[in-house]
Amino acid sequence: MNELYFHLYPNAFASMETTFMKESGGKLRNDSMPSNGYGSMTLKGMKTENGLSLMNRLEYVQPDDGNIKDKTLMKVRLPRPVKGGESITLSMQYEVQLPKIFARMGTAGNFVMAGQWFPKISVYEPANTRGRSTEGWNLHQYHGNSEFYADFGIYSVRIHVPKNYTVAATGFPVQPAQNKNGEKVYQFYADDVHDFAWSASPDFIVAEEPFSSAEVPGVRIKLYLDPAHKDLKERYFYAAKAALKYFSRWYGTYPYSTLSIVVPPEAGNGAGGMEYPTLVTAFGAKDESPGYDLERTVIHEIGHQYFYGMLASNEFEEAWLDEGFTSYAEDKLMEQEYGVIPSLPVQSTLISTPAPLTQDAWKYTLPNQYALNVYYRGKMVLKTIEQSVGKSTMNKIMARYTGKYRFGHPTTSDFQKIVEQATGKSWKSYFDQYVYGEQMADFAVDQITVQKKKSGSNPLFESAITISKNGGNYDKIPILFTFKDGHKLKKIWDGSGKSAVFKLQYTSPLAWAMVDPSYNIVLDNKHMNNYLKADMDKDVLFRWNESITKLIETLLGSLSW
Amino acid sequence: MRTYIANGWKSVKDQFYVIIILFLYQLLWGYFLYRLVESAVVPLLMRYPDPPPNQLSQALYYIEAQMGLSENSTVHAYLWILLGIGVFRMLLTPFIQAGILYGLQQEYKGLRGLFFFQGMRRYGKSIFIFHIVEWILLAAPAYWLLPRLYHVLISGLQSQLLFLNGVPYVVAWLLYGYIVHQLLLYMQFGKISGSGMVSSLWIGICNSLPIIGISICLE
Numbered sequence: 001m002n003e004l005y006f007h008l009y010p011n012a013f014a015s016m017e018t019t020f021m022k023e024s025g026g027k028l029r030n031d032s033m034p035s036n037g038y039g040s041m042t043l044k045g046m047k048t049e050n051g052l053s054l055m056n057r058l059e060y061v062q063p064d065d066g067n068i069k070d071k072t073l074m075k076v077r078l079p080r081p082v083k084g085g086e087s088i089t090l091s092m093q094y095e096v097q098l099p100k101i102f103a104r105m106g107t108a109g110n111f112v113m114a115g116q117w118f119p120k121i122s123v124y125e126p127a128n129t130r131g132r133s134t135e136g137w138n139l140h141q142y143h144g145n146s147e148f149y150a151d152f153g154i155y156s157v158r159i160h161v162p163k164n165y166t167v168a169a170t171g172f173p174v175q176p177a178q179n180k181n182g183e184k185v186y187q188f189y190a191d192d193v194h195d196f197a198w199s200a201s202p203d204f205i206v207a208e209e210p211f212s213s214a215e216v217p218g219v220r221i222k223l224y225l226d227p228a229h230k231d232l233k234e235r236y237f238y239a240a241k242a243a244l245k246y247f248s249r250w251y252g253t254y255p256y257s258t259l260s261i262v263v264p265p266e267a268g269n270g271a272g273g274m275e276y277p278t279l280v281t282a283f284g285a286k287d288e289s290p291g292y293d294l295e296r297t298v299i300h301e302i303g304h305q306y307f308y309g310m311l312a313s314n315e316f317e318e319a320w321l322d323e324g325f326t327s328y329a330e331d332k333l334m335e336q337e338y339g340v341i342p343s344l345p346v347q348s349t350l351i352s353t354p355a356p357l358t359q360d361a362w363k364y365t366l367p368n369q370y371a372l373n374v375y376y377r378g379k380m381v382l383k384t385i386e387q388s389v390g391k392s393t394m395n396k397i398m399a400r401y402t403g404k405y406r407f408g409h410p411t412t413s414d415f416q417k418i419v420e421q422a423t424g425k426s427w428k429s430y431f432d433q434y435v436y437g438e439q440m441a442d443f444a445v446d447q448i449t450v451q452k453k454k455s456g457s458n459p460l461f462e463s464a465i466t467i468s469k470n471g472g473n474y475d476k477i478p479i480l481f482t483f484k485d486g487h488k489l490k491k492i493w494d495g496s497g498k499s500a501v502f503k504l505q506y507t508s509p510l511a512w513a514m515v516d517p518s519y520n521i522v523l524d525n526k527h528m529n530n531y532l533k534a535d536m537d538k539d540v541l542f543r544w545n546e547s548i549t550k551l552i553e554t555l556l557g558s559l560s561w
Numbered sequence: 562m563r564t565y566i567a568n569g570w571k572s573v574k575d576q577f578y579v580i581i582i583l584f585l586y587q588l589l590w591g592y593f594l595y596r597l598v599e600s601a602v603v604p605l606l607m608r609y610p611d612p613p614p615n616q617l618s619q620a621l622y623y624i625e626a627q628m629g630l631s632e633n634s635t636v637h638a639y640l641w642i643l644l645g646i647g648v649f650r651m652l653l654t655p656f657i658q659a660g661i662l663y664g665l666q667q668e669y670k671g672l673r674g675l676f677f678f679q680g681m682r683r684y685g686k687s688i689f690i691f692h693i694v695e696w697i698l699l700a701a702p703a704y705w706l707l708p709r710l711y712h713v714l715i716s717g718l719q720s721q722l723l724f725l726n727g728v729p730y731v732v733a734w735l736l737y738g739y740i741v742h743q744l745l746l747y748m749q750f751g752k753i754s755g756s757g758m759v760s761s762l763w764i765g766i767c768n769s770l771p772i773i774g775i776s777i778c779l780e
Binding site for chain 2: 343346350482517518528529533535540541544545546549553556560
């Protein structure tokens with residue numbers, strides 16, 4: 001190996017010209033960059049063990065977009081190649097100017113969220129890692145819509161803060177904080193993690209509870225609360241314990257000895273709802289009695305201890321493996337613990353710009369396209385598999401996937417193989433359409449014609465209903481037919497072909513037909529066309545047309561002849 | 562006053578061919594608009610789930626309808642057609658207006674004949690400028706009113722009673738529009754009769770009460 005690569009993530013905030021700022025417009029989720037909130041990382045020195053400076057061997061690279069103003073990825077040419085089995089140790093001096101918080105990291109008043117605060121080495125992938133044929137670096141800049149990808153390692157970190165500050169961090173403290181020369185010194189240690197984050201504030205209210213269950217040998221849950229939420233301790237602890245217990249049962253034992261939950265102040269909301277190994281952040285403490293969003297966020301971020309933390313997928317390239325899977329787990333636990341059931345039909349309706357789930361995160365460029373695809377569409381893809389194979393098989397699939405790839409870097413096709421092994425059949429068509437492709441399901445009642453076959457005292461009507469498939473495939477499509485006399489009839493369409501015609505003979509004409517009347521096809525994002533009436537009262541139609549025409553005519557007539 | 566009204570009706574009778582032209586003009590637009598509305602509204606009504614088969618049905622219908630306004634290409638096509646009609650008719654309007662006013666003017670002078678198209682040619686362009694001024698004046702309050710009305714619209718989608726909050730704004734805008742229209746109309750009289758815009762504007766202002774009265778009666 002002739003070169004090393006490091007992510008200098010804070011440089012994303014160095015100017016408005018960086019790739020992150022150009023793509024995000026200085027806004028992430030609902031938080032905007034505070035004025036003059038820039039941040040950056042300056043490398044002051046880099047030496048090998050024998051004291052050789054590498055400072056003249058550095059170069060910023062921009063493999064994704066060639067934006068030379070972007071300095072979030074750095075290449076270091078080594079003085080001599082590192083051969084297989086050899087190692088190299090570098091020491092670095094660097095200064096970080098944390099940005100003001102709007103995107104995950106930074107400062108808000110005296111609150112500090114130090115995520116991505118050190119030059120983080122890129123992932124060097126041996127052949128066969130994540131399906132690649134030859135070994136090499138996985139290199140990406142920091143983007144507006146993208147999180148991270150890193151390899152597992154050991155961290156030993158000493159943090160000096162002013163005396164009145166409290167520090168929360170990944171891993172565990174090897175000794176109690178020491179007061180030295182007017183400073184407080186913390187020493188943390190963490191292994192089998194792929195990132196190290198810490199947070200500090202003089203205002204934190206700290207609470208700690210031990211937790212163990214049949215699946216969890218023993219964890220200290222540490223809560224670092226903004227004072228605005230000081231009375232909500234129990235809610236945080238309850239959610240955290242439920243998450244640790246059930247996620248450990250479903251996806252494997254939580255292997256670390258600590259879990260820290262940081263609740264940022266309102267101004268630091270941009271740092272909220274974020275996952276780091278063994279440290280998560282809730283959303284900013286604003287409301288004194290927030291709704292279930294509080295529990296939902298905590299549960300979601302703890303879910304990331306699996307889908308991100310232990311299953312360290314590449315968030316640049318396959319964000320849904322983290323967000324979609326975590327959202328799926330979150331919904332499941334929210335329903336079980338709090339009885340909160342998400343309205344999946346409404347959520348799927350919002351997905352107006354479906355895109356492949358294995359697309360690079362920054363290529364979701366339309367408004368909300370990233371979130372709607374990797375969170376919502378991703379979890380719906382899993383929910384649909386669950387509906388198809390049944391809950392118990394789905395639980396096995398998830399247990400196998402999380403077991404096999406624990407402390408690995410799984411990909412979408414790894415997951416597909418697990419599904420195929422567990423069900424004993426090919427899922428290629430499903431994955432091609434809904435995961436690698438951008439399909440949604442869309443079944444519609446296209447046309448209804450009613451013919452009178454027999455008059456008299458025993459009339460007979462033939463109603464012909466055309467159902468069409470405008471999106472991806474689906475196995476069994478339920479259809480509900482309702483006749484004018486109130487009689488109902490249910491049928492199932494096998495979904496083969498582009499459309500199907502149902503001919504029904506009955507003593508009353510059809511009133512309306514509806515595909516998927518219970519909205520069980522979660523990937524169907526267009527519901528208006530599920531329903532069609534056979535006809536309507538002519539007078540009612542005339543009144544509507546006439547009124548709307550009159551309205552438009554009045555508007556036009558007020559400005560023109 | 563009664564004589565003026567009687568004269569007005571007499572002018573209407575004398576210019577009857579103009580009425581026929583405008584009647585046909587309105588009839589064609591009306592028919593076209595009705596068909597357009599029908600082609601859009603009927604499919605939507607046929608898909609409105611009433612009674613709702615599922616408790617979510619109507620909510621989903623409204624959400625998708627709202628999203629369709631910003632995302633659906635068919636909806637966009639209809640909006641463009643309506644906008645096109647609006648612009649086209651607004652461009653025609655000054656010429657029609659010029660024809661009518663010139664006809665009235667010539668008749669007042671005691672002349673008889675088909676002055677409508679002559680007026681369009683002779684005064685169309687200058688009346689067009691009046692209309693541009695009128696449109697700008699009419700549109701100006703939008704800068705303050707539209708953000709407020711948008712807010713009302715969004716809140717009204719949740720609770721329809723809240724639509725009432727928009728009524729004062731709309732009424733004030735319509736009233737303002739009426740005044741601007743009348744004032745400019747009198748200036749156009751002045752322009753076409755050659756008696757000067759300011760003097761006819763003054764006549765319009767002095768007689769504003771009877772004018773408003775007649776307007777209300779005719780409506």
